[in-house]
Each structure stands twice: as structure tokens, then as C-alpha cells.
Amino acid sequence: MRPFKIPGSKPLAQTQGFTKVEKRRLGLLLLATVFVTVAVGASLMKAKGTTDDGLDVPQQGGAISESVAVPTIDPERFDALVSDATPDERVVLETAAVDAMVGVARTLTDRHFELLGRTVLDASVAAVLDADPAAARGQAFTARGWVDSLRTRQRAGREEFVGTLILDDGTTTYFLVLDKPEQTNVGSYARIDGLFLKMFNDEAAESDAWVEGPFLVGPRAVRSYPAFGEVTELGLSHLAGLEDDRLYDETGRPVEWEGIPYEALWNVMAYARDLPAGAIDWDSTRVLDQDAMLSINSDGRSHRGEAFRIPISRLQAVQVLRAEENPARIDTITAGWIGNTTWNDVIHFQSPHAFRDLRLRDYVIGRGFFVKNFAYPSAKQGLRISPLFVIESLEEFEPEQDRTLMFLAYCMGGFTIFTILLFVVLLRRDRKRSIALQSELVKRRRKRRQGEGSEGSIGTASS
Numbered sequence: 001m002r003p004f005k006i007p008g009s010k011p012l013a014q015t016q017g018f019t020k021v022e023k024r025r026l027g028l029l030l031l032a033t034v035f036v037t038v039a040v041g042a043s044l045m046k047a048k049g050t051t052d053d054g055l056d057v058p059q060q061g062g063a064i065s066e067s068v069a070v071p072t073i074d075p076e077r078f079d080a081l082v083s084d085a086t087p088d089e090r091v092v093l094e095t096a097a098v099d100a101m102v103g104v105a106r107t108l109t110d111r112h113f114e115l116l117g118r119t120v121l122d123a124s125v126a127a128v129l130d131a132d133p134a135a136a137r138g139q140a141f142t143a144r145g146w147v148d149s150l151r152t153r154q155r156a157g158r159e160e161f162v163g164t165l166i167l168d169d170g171t172t173t174y175f176l177v178l179d180k181p182e183q184t185n186v187g188s189y190a191r192i193d194g195l196f197l198k199m200f201n202d203e204a205a206e207s208d209a210w211v212e213g214p215f216l217v218g219p220r221a222v223r224s225y226p227a228f229g230e231v232t233e234l235g236l237s238h239l240a241g242l243e244d245d246r247l248y249d250e251t252g253r254p255v256e257w258e259g260i261p262y263e264a265l266w267n268v269m270a271y272a273r274d275l276p277a278g279a280i281d282w283d284s285t286r287v288l289d290q291d292a293m294l295s296i297n298s299d300g301r302s303h304r305g306e307a308f309r310i311p312i313s314r315l316q317a318v319q320v321l322r323a324e325e326n327p328a329r330i331d332t333i334t335a336g337w338i339g340n341t342t343w344n345d346v347i348h349f350q351s352p353h354a355f356r357d358l359r360l361r362d363y364v365i366g367r368g369f370f371v372k373n374f375a376y377p378s379a380k381q382g383l384r385i386s387p388l389f390v391i392e393s394l395e396e397f398e399p400e401q402d403r404t405l406m407f408l409a410y411c412m413g414g415f416t417i418f419t420i421l422l423f424v425v426l427l428r429r430d431r432k433r434s435i436a437l438q439s440e441l442v443k444r445r446r447k448r449r450q451g452e453g454s455e456g457s458i459g460t461a462s463s
Contacts (some may be wrong), residue, residue: 015242015429039375040047046413068111073104073195075138082132084198090212091201098176098197099156101138101217105195108219110322113193116140121214123171133199141216143192145226148204150186161221164193164202168227172201172213180221189226191325194218225263225327231270232279234305234369236405238264244300245375247383257375260388263327265350268305268369270328272392273352282367285309290342297344300373308389310366312397318362320354328352333389338364345384348376351391358396366394 081097083089098451108116118140119125143165150163161180165173175192182191194216201212242264245257286292288308296303318336334351349368358364368391378384 042295068109070112070115071107072106073116073138075134078197079134079137082137082198086198087201090199091210093200098217101195102160102178103177104138105217105219108193108195110193113140113142114322118142118193120144121171121173122167123169126171126173126214129196130199135200136196139196141194141196141214141218143167143175143194143214144227145171145173145189147184147186147188147190148172150184164211165190172204172211173202174202174215175218175221175456176212176216177218179219181223183223184221189224191222191224192216192218193220193222205331206226216316222325224325227329228267228270228327231267231274231328232276234271235264236305237265238267239304239371242301242304242372244373245385247375249387259376260374261372265371265388265390266307266326266328266330268371268390269326269330269333269350269352272369272390273330274326274373275392280307282307282309285367287311288340288343290344293343293345293387296370297385299375300370300387303370306370308368308370310338310364310368310389310391310394311340312363312365312399313338315358315360315362315364316346318355318358319340320356334358334394338366345386347387347389348374348409349389349391349394351394353391353394355394358394363397364394364401365397367392368394392449 012276078097078101081100083092116139119142121141121143125141127183145165145167148164148166150161153160153162157177160176160178162176163174165175167173173192175194177192177194180190195218197215199212200215201210203209204211238261242261243258243277244258246255247257249255285307286309288310292308314374316337316339320332320334323330323333330352332354334353334355337346337348339346349366351368368389371388371390373385374388375383375385
């Protein structure tokens with residue numbers, strides 16, 4: 001018997017699952033879901049990754065990771081070459097010992113001396129060395145003072161500079177270095193980083209008296225400055241002589257600009273470091289808003305040394321750096337740029353504190369002192385003028401996150417998933433109804449044909 005088939009229909013085995021049209025619709029819905037998800041994710045990443053708010057700061061170089069190998073210093077080797085246990089032995093400077101220590105000292109940098117844990121020389125440290133010089137042989141020390149004597153000598157094809165320093169407390173220190181700045185002469189102030197060779201005794205430069213002191217061997221002398229000491233009041237004398245930088249004079253001609261003032265900057269840096277608690281009522285100080293910035297730009301002199309509160313702003317650059325030699329005796333500083341969308345420009349800041357937890361694009365609030373408007377080469381527009389501030393305090397500000405976009409994303413995702421599930425459920429329901437209807441039609445057709453067949457048989461028999 002040939003199987004019954006409704007014209008235009010397909011076998012049931014071929015109608016299971018989705019039709020091509022249904023699959024196409026489901027695919028388009030899935031593609032729309034992916035598109036919406038990617039669009040929302042991209043908008044979130046763009047909002048989070050906003051960097052400079054259109055502000056123009058100097059071009060920043062990449063961070064340099066330095067790896068420094070500290071040379072091995074054998075104190076026993078030097079101890080075997082020198083003698084300074086008695087007064088008579090301390091008037092002799094052993095050539096072999098000097099040459100051996102020069103061979104080590106010439107390879108040392110400032111970073112090496114930091115890692116060696118250099119000790120600052122003063123009268124108390126010199127007294128310890130005098131009591132037991134062998135215990136400190138080859139150790140690193142730093143001496144700052146006035147150059148009392150200086151002479152140049154040629155030895156073994158190299159130039160050496162031998163002299164004496166009179167430290168701030170009057171202690172005499174002898175030194176030998178291989179290099180020095182041109183401005184380092186008798187009467188100038190200098191810093192010597194060197195290795196302790198021995199206790200040495202020599203005649204004073206301007207008298208017949210014999211003066212005893214530590215002898216240091218180092219790679220170079222560095223220009224230095226007498227220490228400010230503790231600074232609890234702003235040095236108005238340093239600030240009074242400052243002039244704000246200008247790029248052009250009244251006739252429109254370019255002019256030379258001073259840049260960042262050295263002594264004034266370090267005086268304010270020392271003041272920000274030593275500021276006594278409660279010395280300034282920060283709650284009543286002026287906020288660095290748009291009006292304050294415009295006033296500073298137009299007349300920096302009237303705001304020199306003024307304290308400001310920095311509102312919620314964003315770090316455009318930040319670095320913790322080793323400080324150059326300075327009269328504030330600050331070893332580490334933080335420098336960077338801060339931007340605010342209400343300002344007409346960024347501000348440059350330096351601080352005597354090391355803000356190691358702050359990162360680029362962090363939101364911050366702070367307190368500081370205006371120094372001057374200074375010229376700098378920007379990354380986009382050439383020379384520009386921006387305010388320079390010394391920051392006393394800088395803290396990260398964590399704004400409350402706007403969850404509206406995230407909420408919309410979740411709603412969109414939930415709605416999309418619900419729509420897909422509803423679409424699948426409806427398709428399955430329609431498929432079942434279609435199969436049931438098709439089965440019912442088949443049954444009816446079979447019954448109708450069976451009925452027609454039975455009537456035909458009876459009619460034939462009657463005739």
C-alpha cells in the first residue's frame with residue numbers, strides 16, 4: 001500500500017526543528033544581541049579610558065627601569081694597605097691604598113652610593129671614625145661643606161683633585177676626586193660622595209696647625225648649597241624677586257624666560273615639608289577654581305606664595321624622582337601635572353613628599369602654594385605658560401561611579417535574553433501545534449477516504 005501524502009507537504013521526519021526562515025530570524029536576533037553588547041561595552045571602556053580631557057601637557061617620556069649592580073668592596077684589602085692607628089701613621093697617605101680605592105670609586109654613581117647606605121659626615125661621625133677607623137674602612141660617606149683648599153695633580157695618566165672641606169659644624173674632611181664642576185674652587189660649597197680610606201692629619205691651609213679628619217676617595221665633587229635647615233615660614237625674600245615668565249614683550253618680540261626658580265622653589269619645598277600642624281587654616285583658603293586660575297594667569301605677583309586648595313582634578317602626569325642637589329636636603333620629590341575641565345590650562349606641581357600610590361589619570365584633591373607662572377614646551381602647541389605650585393598634600397579622590405550606563409546594559413542584556421527565550425518557546429509551541437494540526441488533517445483525510453471507499457463498495461453490491 002502506498003503511503004498517504006498531503007500535496008505540498010513534507011514528511012514529518014524532515015519538519016523537525018526550525019525552518020530556514022526561523023533559523024534566519026534567530027540568527028539575526030543573535031547578531032543584534034552581540035552588536036548591542038559590543039556597543040555598550042565599548043562605551044563603558046571609552047568612558048573609563050578618558051585620559052587628558054583635551055589638555056596640553058609636556059611630552060612625557062617612558063619610565064626608566066634601572067638595574068644597578070653594587071661592586072664588591074673588600075675592606076680587608078684596604079685595611080692591609082693603610083695604617084692610621086697612631087698619630088704618626090696618620091700623616092702618611094699610602095699611594096698603593098689610594099690607587100686601589102680609586103679603582104673602585106671611579107665606577108660608582110649616585111645610585112651606587114644610595115645602595116651602599118652612605119652616611120652623612122659630621123663631628124659625631126668623625127669622632128666614631130677617629131676611635132676605630134678600621135671598622136669603617138671602605139664604607140660610603142657624604143660630606144658637604146666649604147672648599148678650604150684644592151689642588152690638581154697628575155698621576156698614572158689621570159687627573160686628580162685633592163683638597164679639604166670645612167663642614168657646616170667646622171669639622172675638617174680631606175678628599176680626593178677624579179672630576180669636579182668648573183665652579184668648584186676654594187671658597188665654594190660642594191658635596192663629596194666617597195669611600196672612607198683612613199684618618200688623615202695635615203697642615204691647615206692658612207696656618208701651621210695640624211688638623212686631623214677623615215679622608216674620602218670619590219669619583220667626583222658636586223656643586224652644593226648651604227642647608228636651609230628647618231623652614232617654618234615662607235622666605236618672602238626669595239619670592240619677592242621672582243618675575244612671571246612671558247613669551248613676548250610689549251612689541252610682540254620673543255623674550256628670554258627664566259623657567260623654574262631654583263632657590264625660591266626649594267625654599268617653598270622646605271616650607272611645605274616642615275609646615276607645622278595647624279599653621280594654616282586650609283578650610284578658609286581659596287579654592288583654585290576658574291576665577292582663581294584666571295587671576296593667577298593675569299597677575300601672578302599678587303598671588304606669590306599664596307595657599308590654595310585644589311578641587312577634584314585629574315593627574316595628567318606624575319613621577320617620583322630622585323631630587324637634584326638642593327639646599328632643602330630633600331632626597332625624593334614628586335613632580336607632575338594636574339588638569340581640571342574648568343581651568344583654562346593645566347598646572348605643574350612639585351612636592352617634597354613621595355606620593356608613590358598615585359597613578360596617571362587618578363582623581364585627586366590637594367593643597368599647595370603658588371610660586372610663579374613659568375614657560376614650558378608643551379606637547380602640542382610649543383611654548384606655553386602655566387602656573388607652578390608646590391604641593392603640601394595630595395590625596396586620591398574616588399568618585400562615586402555612575403551606574404546608570406551599567407544598569408542600562410544589564411537591562412538590555414536581560415531583555416535580550418528574555419526575548420530569545422520567549423522566541424524559542426513560541427517557536428516550539430507553534431511547531432507542536434503545527435505538527436498536531438498536520439496529524440489531525442491526515443487523520444481526517446484518511447477517515448474521509450475510508451468513508452468514501454465503504455460507500456462505493458456497498459453501491460456496487462446493490463447493483
